[in-house]
Amino acid sequence: MKHMSRFFIAFGCILGIATTAQATPITGGQTQLTLTAASTFAMLGATISPLGTATLSSATNPVATFPITGGSAAPGGDVIQHMGSGLEISATSPTTIVDTRNYVINTTTEVIDASVSINGGSATTLALFKLGSKGLSNIPFTLTQTAVNDLNAAFGIDALSTSLQIGTMTSSPAVKLTPVPEPATAPLIGMALLGLAAFRRRARAAH
Secondary structure, three states: OHHHHHHHHHHHHHHHHHHHOOEEEEEEEEEEEEOOOHHHHHHOOEEEEEEEOOEEOOOOOOEEEEEOOEEEEEOOEEEEEEEEEEEEEEEEOOEEEEEEEEEEEEOOOOEEEEEEEEOOOOOEEEEEEEEOOOOOOOEEEEEOHHHHHHHHHHHOOOOOOOOOEEEEEEEEEEEOOOOEOOOOHHHHHHHHHHHHHHHHHHHHHHO
């Protein structure tokens, strides 16, 4: 009886770990970036336009809207994907076009990654924006130092910095109702089931 108690305590611990580590797939929703620094880019001779499935309002502080295409939500943080949409920053003197697409929001690292190409060159994944906190509503964001360096160089300016607030982010992901265990939790559940089977075999042999 003592062995049985120990087993079920261990079994419960394993299942508890698996439950807390579950990630829920994100199936849709949208993310909005309110671009409070749009006027700053305009003064620098640059314009911002939507790419792909993104939309951009014509307000003083334009709002860019990106459909959420996937990702996962977990207690430790969310990963929110926006494949097929983005923003283009362009200038005419000199002619420069910077395309930023396929934003991935990571609320754990507080970074928005993007696929970035300059003047039609090969796209590279870049940590584009730094979030001001881990939330999803009205979160301020700025350029990362890497993005500042690349954009200043591309447009031949030195006006952009990491202290310039580009805008605020609000993301509203829709999640699948049935949680799916993360890959790391599947072996834990398997070990628990194997342990239960072995315990039953030993119990039968003892009788």
